[in-house]
Amino acid sequence: MAERVLELQHVTMQFGGVVAVDNLSMHIDQGEIVALIGPNGAGKTTAFNCITGVYVPTAGQVRYQGQVIVSAQPQGKMKALYAGSYKDFPSQRVTSTPDAITKLGVARTFQNIRLFKTQTAFENVLIATHLHRSSNLFTAALRLNHREEKQLREHALKMLEAVGLMDEKDELATSLPYGKQRRLEIARALATNPKLLLLDEPAAGMNPQETDALGQFIQEVRERFDLTIFLIEHHMDLVMDISERIYVIDFGRQIATGLPQEIQDNPDVVTAYLGVEEE
């Protein structure tokens, strides 16, 4: 069996009375491209945020390479309010901040692009290389780390080159066209040297040609950097094209899982996407 990179067990996220993610269990193996799909508001991005530490889930566990990075059970008011379907909570409580999870090797992009607005494309990527620094405040301020600094700059350039943005490296990130901003976000995520890359709707707002190119690009990146990729996507073409396995959620619940062609033919999925035909 291939190595488990990411494993979610009974992850449940409840906001007030709304259960956004309910008892979601899934796993991703080394080198896979796995997609999480579902209609609008199904809880896909919430699931992402639970993995990356932006939210602490109400209950459930997340393991990364076998290590528990998140483990939670309802606390405080949630104990009484809890409405998830999963009841057998883990006993330990582990939470990680987003930066700690990134340090472990999980990088992400955002659904609504979040580049550093006042920085150039190159600087955006350069910021993300800071995880490789060994300099402290004084050696950095007094420029005693110039050799390391040079390496960081070279690394950032390599990432820009990998996503094909070398010509735009000195342009302000926000002045780039939409598709290139998406690529820049991926370059920035790659600069942290991840093993697992989470892509939140990478093809949002792209036309079919751009989406096609993106699909190829994602596969190239996986080969080149030996990555495991987990993506949320709306574009069915892209998902069916590149993903090896698919999880489908609706109203926070997992309704199907399997290979692309299995998902395409699954009546539950069709219902979730197209609604029930009234007789």
Add this chain to the structure above:
Amino acid sequence: MKAFKLSIAFLLALAAATLLFFSFQAKDSLPQLLERMDPHQAALQDAQMQKARDRVLDSFAEGNRERTLRNLDRYTGGFSDSLVMDSRTGFELFFYENGPSLSALGMFLLVAATALTGLVFSRQGKWRRAALPVVLIAALYAGVYILENMVGGSSMLMTVLKKGAIYALVAVSMNLLNGFTGLFSLGQAGFMLIGAYIFAIFTIPVESRPQVYQYYAGGLIQFEMPTLVAMVLAGLGAAFFAWLIGLPVLRLKSDYLAIATLGFAEIIRAVFQYDGLGPITNGSNLLRRFPTFQTALFPFAVAGVSIALIALLIHSTYGRSFKAIRDDEVAAEAMGINLYRHKQMAFVISSFFAGIGGALLAMYQTTVQAAAFTSAMTYEILLIVVIGGMGSLSGSVMASFLFVAASEWWLRFLDNETMMGSFRVPLLRSGFRMVAFSVVIMVVVLFYRQGIMGDRELSIARLTRWLGRRGKGGRDG
């Protein structure tokens, strides 16, 4: 071309060496100079002249240069008929009178010659780019020193320059936090107060303490420290308090820092005036008799080094992380930047330099009193940062000199009641200056939000481009 540049450098070095040599020699040779000016011993016959001459020598022996120059002027002016003033004597007299300025000029020429030589021999772009800024900075410092010797240390111009340099440091430290890390703090005056007090408390000479702490039996602390050590300690003290405030506040997501630091600044001002702490802080009484500026170069040097350190930090990998936090906290965290650690770092460093700024302000004012460090001081500095441009160090520096010059000098007339003939100019009365500043900040915030510089920095390339455009525009128009 190379030979030409080298010979220029050689000439510059030669001129520098000449200037330095003669001004150094003239420094101690005043008695011999007086002998030579009076070869016939005319002073022995004239009691008044003898007296004037003795006064010169006495003040020279005391080492009081300012008085020596005054007495010398009186002596040479009053008895010019009896004194022999050949060209060599005149030359040496000139060097004695203008010694400091000329040696400053000499030092500058030396730097220029070194930079030029470096330019010829270095192949690395890094050094080539550094040459011009180094020369400009040397010119700035030499200029300040020469100016001080020309217009006198207590003139309005020097007052503005000294206070401007101090405010520049504090404004830059505030900009590091507000402009570069996106944290809004309103505690600058509080951290300056801590810095000023720590500096004053540890540098008042032991023999002066009974007078300063007259209500507290000479105070508790009975030792003194060198100026620079106390100054670093002042920064560390302010940084420590910042760290304490940051522990709870910086873990929160929202703008609690502004409220917490504003409260802290008010509380610390009250605490330092508390009678129970009198043996250390002298209660609500003044602290005085600690070392003050000998020359305007001191605040310029300390502020210059501090600002340079902040600039280096901002352009390092840590500075990049600060800017990332300012631009987008969520994305910064997703890139592995520990928000709390970096915010705490920026806050502590900013407060460290605010503390040093406070120590400089104490030296500038020659006395320290907690009541002077009001929140109005913080707002003044905030005004400077906004006018200069959030996220521009050079903007902050320029704006602080502008602000200090305006508030201490150019806009003074707004505070005085003025009569034009029998017409009393309306509105002009004490405090109107502050009204003018309020209007300025409103105008800046409403119409000119970027300030002078926005988030750009002043650079030689930008300056020449700007000047070039102006020149061209002038010809076209």
